Amino acid sequence: MNDGDIVNLFLDRDEKALRVVADQYGKRLHGVSFRITRDRETSEECVNDTYLEAWHRIPPSEPRNYLKAFLYKIVRAKSLNRIIHDHRLKRQAYVDELTTELEQCIPSKSNIEDEMDGKVFADAVNRFILALSDEKRKVFVRRYFYMDTSSQIAERFGCSDNKVRTMLHRMRQELKSFLEKEEIL
């Protein structure tokens, strides 16, 4: 069943929509969540919460052309929320690693205490990554959206860990320059 038909089921408030989504995207959603939480039970809960939230958000949302991304973003947000607030999961060190990396992208003249609009930031990052090569963009998204480790990225793309780390380091420097130039932060 294509995404448009699935969204129509949601719009018709047909509970079959949840079954179809679970069949078509359940495993992948579980994978996205598990990579972040590293806990099978938690990822199971996040995926179930994702179905529920999708049920509440469609309508008004109608993600006919981007249902997969729509679901991924929900499950990512839920999983990230869990690892930040659930210390049992012991993922704090990994979150700290990622946040430290991202803070390297904040231009030096910016005040870290400044209020910032998340949408403005995301739009700027989107402009930045869309100008990157296909490979670099994928690596960036794997690291900061899917929250993969550098070795997982290396394995996924069949290259070395060192290469991925080098690439990410350079992209962070480029993003910092880009944000400075765009005066985003």
Added chain:
Amino acid sequence: MNGKDMLEWMNGLDDKAVIDADVTPVRVKKRNGWKIGISVAAGVLAVALLTYIIYPYIKGKKNGKPDISQTTDFPQSSDTSISDTSTAIETQILKIFEMAAPVYPASRNIQQNCEKMDAYAKYCTEITRKVLSDGVGENKIFSPLSLYMSLSMAAEISDGNTRQQILDVMHQPDIKAARNTAKSIWLANYMNNGEDKLLLANSLWLNSGWTFEQSLLDILASDYFASSFSGDPTDADYSIAYREWLSEQTDGLLDDNLDGAQLDPAMLITLASSVNFSGSWESSFGYGEEGIFHGTSGDVTTCFYNSLGRVRTYTGENFISAVVKLKGNGSVRFILPEEGMTPEQLLQDEELFDFMNDADPNWDPLKIVEKEPQHTDYPNHLDYPTYENLTEIEYPTLTMPLVDFTSSFYLKDYCRELGITDAFDPSCADFSPLTKQGKGQLSVDSINQDARIIIDEFGCKAVAITTWYIGTGDDPIFDNKIVLDRPYIVEVVSESGLPLFVGIVNNI
């Protein structure tokens, strides 16, 4: 605003970019078979394979000589990497890149040494515990032998502390001992009787842009039976030859996993070590009946098969094991943890590894039962009962489901945990015996193993391949295809190298 906010805001990334990055991994490709959730069997079977592979090898530990009941046919050809079924084209491709080829001995060297076996057992216990303890609840199959052979070759091509750390993991005092052990393992185990076989193969894939010590390649060929190839890793044919080699050594059983395998364009050395095992049960299994397998992912209804032949058992404090013999090619031990204990928990049990490393453990006694009197038809049709042989041995029965699954392991971290660190650090890694170039640049990028096991009512097949990628850690290169699908610069250069025109293409 802080890094955590930024991490959360990444949820606003472009939908297409998010989906595009959800690419299938190049090498991580698991078969669907494991999803039936038979993790208990997975742990048990992984352990069984381990036993199965080393069984013939360590069999001679107690009685001073290995099992010679199985006749071993060594290939007479000097080229192990080409099977009889290889096409001429495949052969040609491999030959193009070949730098060194092993020459096989005419007969098997069956000398064994208890010290060597103990060292291998220690290594086996440590690495198996590490590797199989991870990924709780998943099916896993790992070959310590495949990793061992690759570790030994890695020790051979390295020097100084890099080598010593590898030798320590193998529990070998020096490179000579490691070389002897690897060779004796190879010679004592390699067999090929058609359907029943244990084929070991090693190879090195070198970057032709570098200079390598031919004398070392010759040692690898003579003592590790390793083929060496040299070529340009960006050359598609070289990658094809590499894939062909991997496929040939594993009878195509890992093709799903190895489909995307290609030589990293930045690689200097790729080292591969394979184990290919196949054996038929001494007595096959009979079809049983449907039953429920209680896996970690839930209950699954499946067919269970009952043993028809001789099965021995071993009862440990926390487990029970059943061993089923294969025709002249070892056996498979199925090890079931006690109720309430997972296979991963059982891996911490000392008795388990004592049992697994023991070629001839103290099997449970067999029951002697009284037979019913047998009626024999006599030629004169007088129906006399016979009272001879009124007792018989009652063998335990084993009921098992059929399994077929694949595992992929990234072994670098496990090796690091066991003490190999210098090989992964370009500033410390020393590969000078193989090449004098690239000092301070070379390091091991990854160590991967793909393995598959199939156990059915007829026998067991298992294959594994361990690969090491050693590179220079240069800028990332994902493939050798350049697509001009965005603005680019163009330069026209003369024969002498003089730039004649330089331009930028922004729009088409």
